[in-house]
Amino acid sequence: MNPPPSAPVDDAAVSNKVTREVVLATALALIDLEGVDRLSMRRLAAALGRDPMILYRHAANKAALLDGVAETVLVQLKVDPTDPDWAGQLRMVARDYRRLALAHPNVVPLLVTRPLATPLGLRPPGTLRPLEDVLKLLTDAGFSGPDALHIYRAVFGFLYGHVLNELQELIERPDEVSDLLRLGLHRLPIAEFPLLRSLAPTLAAYDGAAELERGLDILLAGLTATLTAPSAAHPPGHAADPAKRPRRPQSPRRSDSR
Amino acid sequence: MNPPPSAPVDDAAVSNKVTREVVLATALALIDLEGVDRLSMRRLAAALGRDPMILYRHAANKAALLDGVAETVLVQLKVDPTDPDWAGQLRMVARDYRRLALAHPNVVPLLVTRPLATPLGLRPPGTLRPLEDVLKLLTDAGFSGPDALHIYRAVFGFLYGHVLNELQELIERPDEVSDLLRLGLHRLPIAEFPLLRSLAPTLAAYDGAAELERGLDILLAGLTATLTAPSAAHPPGHAADPAKRPRRPQSPRRSDSR
DNA sequence: AACTGTAGCTAGACGCTGTAGACCTACAGT
DNA sequence: ACTGTAGGTCTACAGCGTCTAGCTACAGTT
Structure with a gap:
């Protein structure tokens, strides 16, 4: 109809x-x-x-309306909780989240700010969907509930932070040619901010996608090292290896009510 | 009159x-x-x-006034760029940041939100001080400029995210006894959010300080592993030891410019 | 002594905001 | 024909950020 x-x-x-x-x-x-x-x-x-x-x-009031807007963006974040490759799945979610944030930069303040005022249970359900799905993903992969929560927090915490970082550096005046000018760094007293100023080209060449991947490399490697293998100290050296993931076979955890 | x-x-x-x-x-x-x-x-x-x-x-207008408030909080974040133990120093800064955020939770939205609207160079100088100081800390420790920037981003990104996470979970009604009720989780349909509901006790027992330390363990270990010579950095695992940290006699670049 | 400048502060007004309350209209069910 | 309800509008109010103009008190100059 x-x-x-x-x-x-x-x-x-x-x-x-x-x-x-x-x-x-x-x-x-x-x-x-x-x-x-x-x-x-x-x-x-x-x-x-x-x-x-x-x-x-x-919407009951303007705040609720803004919550709704945040929700409509966040429901686009799809998690497949049946994916056996939990680390890969988390990677994809992270990339998705970044993509959403870049597509709607003006909504990001809402995304990170509104939950600060609302207790978990009162948040719009669409906001909590990714949490639940990630928990399912991880418990199905064999993690305990608390460990799953821990991983969720670590990954999404990093994700929030990364997105904020990346968006911060996005602000500039693209009409200027020199990196110094584009970022407005020329206003800073040279004596007090020598390093910051000297890094203007590096700042301007920020590659958010790569930075995200590297962070995820470190985080996921560290998490599996400390959580799944109880005794193994982390073997450093290589960072990116999304293919191999240590997996513990375990009967799928049923959803238990308390 | x-x-x-x-x-x-x-x-x-x-x-x-x-x-x-x-x-x-x-x-x-x-x-x-x-x-x-x-x-x-x-x-x-x-x-x-x-x-x-x-x-x-x-203040030129209300926005500038809010920037000023954010700055007054942020200038309390002291970094000692001469500390030879860069990792330990970053740890202390992270703890400090968390402490500030918990002391002024209502300011955190400003802290993370205002820089999104202001190009780097136009931000209040107090806001940029920690950045510059961390860059000095890391370049003095032997890291290249871009690597220092990378580490700064990783650590502070994680830090932003962690603080947001922790503050989100802080919101509750402390008058309720059961964890489910305190977090408002009883409103969620059991069929759709079984895991989230079952984790109420774990959610309620959130230990932000410990979580921060674990995250820093992973992050700092991973960063040193990927960025410096494969010589092992300090061991992760247990965290709190602000007094002394093993030091790495680092060779590559000592840019002691001034 | 009068004049001017200026720093600190106040009064008033303008256009905009979120939202409460009353009201209107169209239609569904009885 | 009556009532209820969903959708929509109008008016009004208190509060907002900030512009413009003006006041007072004092410094320095003439």
Whole structure:
């Protein structure tokens, strides 16, 4: 019955039914375009061609609406909890998360900030889906519950941090030629920030994807070394070897209620 | 004519000169107390017992004022770039950062969010001080500039992420007895989030300090393994020993420029 | 002694914000 | 015909950030 979603609702496309999805999609579009703090209920309503007050039919208040936007981005993060290659799967999730963050940089503040104000159980379910799925992935791979949680925290913690780092370095004035100028580093007193200034070319050549992979290399190697093999001290030397993964055969853990 | 208008809301001694430090300190106090979004220019001014417009004498606008608050917190992060034990020094910085974040949880959104809107060179200098100092620490230890930058990014990325993770899990209703209730996990449909619910006790028993140390163990070990000569660095495993750390007589590059 | 400059602060206003409350309309079920 | 409900609108209010103008107190100059 529904005609295709007809998403491009930017300038008052009227007469469309205003569903929650449309509201959130439009909000996301506006945020992508102008940033979070330029989004007001009235602007959003104007983009929908409606009265501001309809919005409150789909979100209790503005904060809830922003939670919804964060959720719509985060539900795109698919985890396959049946993948036997847990490390590879985590890698893919990490790449996916990075991709989402780069696609919606203006939403990242919401992504990292909103959960700080909301207890776990009250967060939008779409936000918790990846957590649950990763836990399933890891427990099925043989990790204990607490270890699975530990790995989740380590990987996603690193992921949050990486994304924030990468986005921070993205801000620049691309019209400038010299690296120093693009990054605004010329404003820094040379005497106080000699190294930072001298690293301008390196800063400008930041390769987020590679950096992410290297971090994951280290993290995953370290995690398996400390968690799965109880006695093995980590053998350093090589870093990237996504193919081999030590796996402990174990009967799949059933979902137990407490 | 008017004696100071009315009762100072906070502990503001009214007849005090309103300096930038006082403004920022009061703003920080208000944020610690009520959170960032309850801070308005008018409230802040009221806490100072003054007209809102004085604030613009010390900050160009509200965003700049928030930058100032973030800076006042961040300048407390001291790095000793002369410490020969670079890994130990990074550990201490990490612990310090975590301590600051826990002391001012409401400021953390500012800490991670504001740099996203400001190019490196335009950030408040206090914000960049730790970066420069860590770079000095690492280059003095023999790392190349790009490697130093890489290590900085890895450690601080992890640090950002860890702090966000830890603060997220802090939110709860402590009046509830059961872990499930405290975290609000009882609201989640059991069928969809079995693992998450079953891990309530583990979630509740989160030990942020230990988690940070373990992450640093992995990260620092992995970094030294991949970046320097394959000579073994300090052993991971157990963490807390801020006093002394094994030192590596490093050869490659000693850039002692000044 | 009067004049000017300036630093610190205040008063008022403007346009914008989030959202409460009343109200309207169209339609479904009884 | 009556009632309930979902969707939508209008008006209004308190609060927001910040612009402009102005006040006071004092320094230095003439």
